[in-house]
Amino acid sequence: MSDFKDAAFGAGHDHIFLGVGHEKNERKTWAVIALCSAMMLIEIVGGSLFGSLALVADGLHMSTHAGAMLIAALAYTYARRHASDSRFVFGTGKLGDLAGFTSAIVLAMIALLIGYEAVARFLSPVPIHFDEAIPIAVFGLLVNLASVWLLSGGDHGHSHGHSHGHGHGHDDHAHENEVQEISAPSGAFAVSIFEDGVPPVFRITPAKAGPRLDASTVSVTTVRPDGEQQVFALADRGGYLESKEDIAEPHAFKVIVRMPDGEHEVEFEEHEHGHDANEVATRDHNIRSAYVHVIADAAVSVLAIIGLLLARAFGWIWMDPLAGVIGALVIANWSWGLMCDTGAILLDINPDRRMAENVRRVIEDNGDTVLDLHVWRVGPGHMSAVLSVCTPDDQRNPSFYHAALNRFKGLSHVTVEVNAAPVTA
Template sequence: MHDHDHHTHGTSAIDANENATHDHVFLGAQHDRNARRTWAVIAITATMMVVEIAAGTFYGSMALLADGWHMSTHAAALLITALSYRYAKRHARNSRFTFGTGKLGDLAGFGSAVVLGVVALLIGWESLVRLANPVGIDFGQATVVAVIGLVVNLGCAALLSEGHGHHHGHAHDHHHGTDNNLRAAYLHVLADALTSVLAIAALLAGRAYGWLWLDPLIGIVGALVIARWSWGLLTDAGAVLVDYLPEDEDLPAQIREAIEGEGERVTDLHVWQLGPGHHGAIIAVRAKAPRQLSEYRERLAHLGELSHVTIEIEPV
């Protein structure tokens, strides 16, 4: 005996007989808002990029030019986030995506994490080269550019931080609601802000004491921190892509607790993430006296993150 049903947050399970066809839209609750904010950040970044490149060319400033071109790679990385939001929304009801497009954000987040890792490697390499061969720095000009970059990036981070599943929050909330696509954009902006803060510190100390070696040394520290963020995002987004549930994920235990009763046992259980805040489950139940399918669905109704459930009942 098989049953298949789909229900959304805050509603009880829908009877399969009453709703023979249903959509598979498993996008995050804040999908549209996050997409709008990402485009706003891209607009701000692109504007800064054009201003810095133009000013750098006009004033012959290498610091402005370098930061301007760095901003262009930053904007390109953010485009991955924005375009994946658009694609996921456009194809949300495309039946060729068996379980919807909710995981596209994790795929984009994984790609952005790779870009972030490459950025960390480039910063680290450039810092090592400068450590071996010190380059003269125009401290005043470079400090102004770093301060401008910091202000812009902090503003962008504020736009992207709200609703971004904080990595150090409660494990249950983190794994169930995190939008890895938005988290990727947030980390790109945060990485830029971090490099600006470290650059300002290094430039001020370098200007005061003439320590040319401090700038590349702090660059290496920044590269290591960004690499750590990249690795965290890679592992979290990658886990979703290969249907791996974190060890502290308690949804399988909650399902067993809700279903199992006197003479009933869950013999096979598969739980995976369909999108931010959405999980799917395939449950095989062995029962001495099988109950109505609607009763089993009712037992699971309080698990709001269960958005797609298939139940198989095997009488003993």
């Protein structure tokens, strides 16, 4: 049995893992609650009086996202007030994900209800008072747009099924203007600055079917405008070489890549980073669920208006319940997306696999072995890691590994178990 020592980041460290802009998002949700609650009553009462299913459906959905706002607001308030409560082992950062998951379930139930009512109206149409129903539907859309405006500009990470990939023919998530190509007698290579969740480093990747480089025979030297130079040693990462040292800002310099067949020069220019590479890990699912509600509700409002206008213009009474069916499908789609994203966080699925990969590499680059590693999200922008390390160096304690892992952005809580390697005779 080998000896081991374990410790977490810091002595007497806290477990406050709330997202950036937590209190600001809390205030936004309360403002939208007041607005949506008033409009909800107007649409449901108006739709019932004037016989419009689409308008009633819009009002019902308005009630769901008013309720979702209440869930979100209470989750923000509770998480903030109990952020330091020791009963929460890893803080209250995941309470927003629980609130988002709850909102997704409510959305799914309302989608089923609207779909059922729409089918009933197809079978038994009712008269519609268009002159009264259409203005209310338009007013409902304006309220939805106002709600979107109130919730926009925050940290909700409004990604709705699209991604911000920057592929360059390989798996590295580097920005497009951080990749330079060099042609050598031995083949073509891509020189890139990689900074996905960690401080920036150089990577040299051979083209497809290209030769594999020997890290001991290749080096990178930066030459800045003031003449300052820095040499970077490289480590073999399997499919590419990576610099062992971080690159200091700004990224404006000439790069000299020294290979066995000669030197190759490329230029890098400083740029603005358009996207956060760790968007999934940093996303606030609580404000996102509220944002999804109002966006979906705006779409349902548009459908209600279209259905009413076509029904009045051409006598297509069936257009009104059809708008309800389409609205139900839109709501169900958003519900499923929310359920998948928040459920994954609640089940501790690692949203940033590259973080775990890089943690492992940092430890094993020091000559140690990672016996066990778990990385998961404990709050918006906060990741936690538990790892077991086997080391032949009896001078290395948990503080050594904490210092090595401090380089990672968003890695807020680390627990390390250090095992002594067995002594061989």
